[in-house]
Structures are given as structure tokens and as C-alpha cells.
Amino acid sequence: MDLIEEIKEICVDLSGQAVEAAHYLINNPDEAAFHSMREIARRANVPPVSLVRLAQRMGLPGYGELRQRFIDTMRDRQQRDRQSTTRNEQTAQVLIHKMGASAQLDDIIESFFAAELDVVRRARAHLSEERVAEAVGLLAKAPKVFVCGRRTTFTPAYTLAYALRKARPNVILLDSPGGAPEGLLDDLLPGDAFVAVTFAPFNRVVHRLAEKAAQSGGRLISITDSFAAPVGELEGLHFVAQTSGQAFPESTLGAIAIANLLAALAIGRLGEPAQTRIRENERFLHGSGEYLLSGKLIKRRRPVLVPSRKPTAKVKRKKR
Numbered sequence: 001m002d003l004i005e006e007i008k009e010i011c012v013d014l015s016g017q018a019v020e021a022a023h024y025l026i027n028n029p030d031e032a033a034f035h036s037m038r039e040i041a042r043r044a045n046v047p048p049v050s051l052v053r054l055a056q057r058m059g060l061p062g063y064g065e066l067r068q069r070f071i072d073t074m075r076d077r078q079q080r081d082r083q084s085t086t087r088n089e090q091t092a093q094v095l096i097h098k099m100g101a102s103a104q105l106d107d108i109i110e111s112f113f114a115a116e117l118d119v120v121r122r123a124r125a126h127l128s129e130e131r132v133a134e135a136v137g138l139l140a141k142a143p144k145v146f147v148c149g150r151r152t153t154f155t156p157a158y159t160l161a162y163a164l165r166k167a168r169p170n171v172i173l174l175d176s177p178g179g180a181p182e183g184l185l186d187d188l189l190p191g192d193a194f195v196a197v198t199f200a201p202f203n204r205v206v207h208r209l210a211e212k213a214a215q216s217g218g219r220l221i222s223i224t225d226s227f228a229a230p231v232g233e234l235e236g237l238h239f240v241a242q243t244s245g246q247a248f249p250e251s252t253l254g255a256i257a258i259a260n261l262l263a264a265l266a267i268g269r270l271g272e273p274a275q276t277r278i279r280e281n282e283r284f285l286h287g288s289g290e291y292l293l294s295g296k297l298i299k300r301r302r303p304v305l306v307p308s309r310k311p312t313a314k315v316k317r318k319k320r
Helices: 003-011 017-027 029-034 037-044 048-057 063-100 105-125 129-141 151-167 181-187 204-215 253-270 272-288
Strands: 145-149 171-173 193-198 219-224 237-240
Touching: 003 017, 003 063, 003 105, 017 029, 017 037, 017 048, 029 037, 029 063, 037 048, 037 063, 048 063, 105 253, 129 193, 129 219, 129 237, 129 253, 145 151, 145 181, 145 204, 151 171, 151 193, 151 253, 151 272, 181 204, 193 204, 204 219, 219 253, 253 272
Parallel strands: 145 171, 145 193, 193 219, 219 237
Antiparallel strands: none
């Protein structure tokens, strides 16, 4: 079982400062790997004994063993990130082997969807209610929202930008086909939001644009597939959606779920102005013929054009 999810499972049985200690570790898993028990207790504003009790509730002798599990988890993630440069090749090899083996197609389908559901489950397990609430407030109130994702991560980035743009103005998707997305960031001002979506191996362009946004005073929201993502070193709100499913080149389902969640909650926060904007947009699309409704199509008969006969011009005879 995933370590973070395991801690969440026992939270219902905890009370007092042990719950606060658990929530801090859930929201800051990387810190547990790098800092001592006393430092974590200080940052979480709980006595060290609360961390010891939490570890014992998990069936461990003490906090040292729990910290070691965080260290092992961190190493596993870093190892996975290093292997990400050959992930596409490895995934293709696995898929080719499965299709060439004697496994039934129905079994492959069941396994595929089980893996995709697990990706979504893990994305949910890593969510922090406090960070979600803060990100939603930012997406609803920031003067401008910039969204960036390249290659595989373009899908969740576009999902978020498309939904938000329907509900509020000044949502900019950095997808310049001319290859100069950084130009749009010249309009970013302090207080604007910048959403970066990036998976391992992490995209250098997305990271550089995130840095530029942060240096300009932008508020950063990131969706990545690893707690060790370089963008996590920048100050901001970070969400993790692992991509280790059976999809090729990688599963974006967890990141799309987070994007949909943030957009839905932001629309709820925006209220009536968002509903009015969405209503006007939908009326325009319906009126433009963009949508094709279900049901049998009634083909209109083209009118038969009957050529009209021009009246014969009368030739006037000259009188002699």
C-alpha cells in the first residue's frame, strides 16, 4: 500500500496532535525523508511523542522506522524518475509482449482499466484539502491565469484552461504554435496564477516558464507525477498524480482528474458570473451550428432551380 494512503487510512482512528502530525506528513512527505523527528515536530507544531505514537499506530517500533520508509519511498521515486528517459521504450516492450503472449484480450482490458483506476485513486490519496482550497481560490480570483503543458501533459493543461475559459475571462493557454510561448508571459503581473503541468522526464521549457512566472510575482500551481519534480523547489501549490499505469506513453488520467476537480470547484466558487458566462457561450455555440444533436437527421431537400426564360427583346422597326 502507498505510504501516504496508509497514513490516511489510520487517520480516522487518531485523535489530538497525532492527527496533526499525520496531516503534516501527508502534506509534506519529502521533509520527512530529510529532517529529524524533532525538526518535523517543530514544523508541524506538535510534540515529538506524537510522531512516535503515529509510527506505533502503523505497527512500527518508532519514528525512526517510519522515517526510513519515507527515505525508501523517496529513493524509489528518484529511481523511477531516472528511468523515465527510457519509459516509452519499456512501456512499448511490455505492451508488445502482452499482445504476443497467450493472455486473453478480455484479461488485458480488465488489467488496463484496473491500472487506470489505480492512477486516479493514488491522485486522490495525495490530495491535501487545504492546498485544493487555496488553489481553487487562486484560480477563481487571480486577475489572469496562465496554463502550460507540453507533449503528454498538454492534455490535462488544455482540459483545465478550456474549462476555466468558459467560466471566467483572462485564461491564457501557452500553446503558441510559433514556438514562442514565453512572449505571453510578458503580460503576467504579481498576483496572477501560473499552472505548470509536467511529468518525468521533466520538460525544460515548462520549468523555465514556471521560473519566469515566479520571478515576475506569479502564484504557482503545479501538477506533476513525482514529489521529486524540480518545479517543486519553487514556492507554490504542488499536486502529484502518478502516471504509472499501462497506457502509452503514460497515463494522464490522474492529472486530468485533478485539472477537472480544480476547474469544477473554481466554477462553483465563481458563482453566478460564471453561470452567466457559460450560458452565453453555450447559446452562441448552439446558434452557430457547432453541435450535432442526437436523433435521426432530417435531410432537407435542396430546392429545384428552374431556369427562368428571359423575355425576347422586341426589335423596333424603323419607319421609312
